[in-house]
Amino acid sequence: MTQQQDTRTIIIGAGMAGILAAIKLLEQGKTNFCVYEKADRIGGTWRDNTYPGLTCDVPSHSYTYSFEPNPNWTRTMPPGAEIQAYFENVVEKYGLAPYLRFGEEVTRLDFIDGRWQLQTISGRRDEADFVVAATGVLHHPRLPNINGMERFKGELFHSARWDHSVPLDGKRIAVVGTGSTGVQIVSALAGRASHLCHYQRSPQWIMPVINTPFSEEERAAWRRDPALLKRLQHDPELEANIERFSVAITEPDSEAMQQIEMIVQQNLEQSVRDPALREKLRPNYRAACKRLIYADTFYEAVQRDNVEVVIEDVTQIEETGIRSPNGELREFDIIVLATGFQADRFMRPMTITGRNGNTLENAWAQRPTAYMAVSIPDFPNLFMLNGPNGPVGNFSLIEIAEQQWHYIQQLMDKVEQGECREICASETALAQFDEARIAAAKRSIFGSGCQSWYLDAQGVPATWPWSRSHFKACMQRPDFSAYEQH
Ligand code: NA7
Secondary structure, three states: OOOOOOOOEEEEOOOHHHHHHHHHHHHOOOOOEEEEOOOOOOOOHHHHOOOOOOEOOOOOOOOOOOOOOOOOOOEOOOEHHHHHHHHHHHHHHOOOHHHEEOOOOEEEEEEEOOEEEEEEOOOOEEEEOEEEEOOOOOOOEOOOOOEOHHHOOOEEEEHHHOOOOOOOOOOEEEEEOOOHHHHHHHHHHOOOOOEEEEEOOOOOOEEEOOOOEOOHHHHHHHHHOHHHHHHHHOOHHHHHHHHHHHHHHHOOOOHHHHHHHHHHHHHHHHHOOOHHHHHHOOOOOOOOOOOOEEEOOHHHHHOOOOEEEEOOOOOEEOOOEEEOOOOOEEEOOEEEEOOOEOOOOOOOOOEEEOHHHOEHHHHOOOOOOOEOOOEOOOOOOEEEOOOOOOOOOOOOHHHHHHHHHHHHHHHHHHHHOOOOOOEEEOHHHHHHHHHHHHHHHHHOHHHOOOOOOOEOOOOOEOOOOOOHHHHHHHHHOOOHHHEEEO
């Protein structure tokens, strides 16, 4: 006879994944939980990023909780502010406010006598049976160490810390970096700046996309007919494309990958008229080795007369602008660093001590890792949503988090049903998982020879290296023999 325990859960982070965890707990009638959030509002990456041109590169009806379709999306790829508003509405609709603690950055977690003891920056303490780390991937800006950066007399900021008090129209603007962020900012500002200079250390392959606006009639129809909206969320054509993409990145020699390569090459050939500029923009690595960029107006933007593309590493900033290695100084009013994030931080800088005094820093000394992207040996009853080794390549992280929650819930059930008090992956299971994962990751397109935020400090892709459908199958039911249960 199993016994239902009254457990308490701490969720860290009130972004997309933390909101999901809170809703799922409430769905099960559980109210003994709390969401700690370091900022003063929900939203995670959609709260932090407000730069001009911000859009999600996953289609809107896929970047939506499965249980909360949204008939009001305005386009295939909606602006960031619309996504932030969606999450705010969801939080209100599901009555999450009483469970949210803002301005409470979690600084310490200690596993003591079978429970997690928590401390926040304000000195607040709490304890719980479970911790769900929903701390996100892209939240610590990566600021390059460029000589003289502090001497610049104009405005300089990271893309995720946009200073909206700075006027942009008619200004001389430098955008450093050509990830999704840099590409979106350049596309948005090319028509507003007097002169815009795009510093591209490594040019990117660009996948053309049509960011179709949805008409009011379409949205009214989706509001009237939820079944129509549901079908849109599970559009078979889109599903097949995503699956095909997942095959392409895991099997670089596949026909699916050849097709992607053909499309991006054609896009470059057909969109960029000046042969010299075309060669400047041609990457020297394979498509999708870096996260593939979906953009509709980028090539048009960089061909404007007021836009200049400079292919170089920015190494020297002076009072008035950026000096190139050849000595040339370009003067700017604004420098935007679209230089990405420290994608290997995850829960850190939190100090986390698990069983046997093992710290997260120690467990992750070589690389951040987790069995099935969810559980770490010696850290019982602590589970991650969108932690290391999950699928991050141009997929809906909402879908991934929902699948992970389905899996995590079954681990929590073991404790709640009194079958054990502590559960976490075994050392052996993680070692075997990592060996297979690393071998497959090296063969994936991400390991085909380029620098990107997918790579860990050893240069190994940190992502899920198998297909999306395999991930889904793995998340259906944990292999409990991989778990230590005490
Ligand atoms: P990314 O994709 O990590 O891109 C960062 C860019 O910044 C990349 O092009 C870097 O060049 C460039 N970079 C970094 N330092 C420099 C210097 N010193 N000089 C020139 N260029 C530099 O970050 P994003 O914010 O665009 O996107 C992150 C994810 O957010 C994205 O994939 C989506 O998932 C959402 P490099 O390529 O290393 O040569």
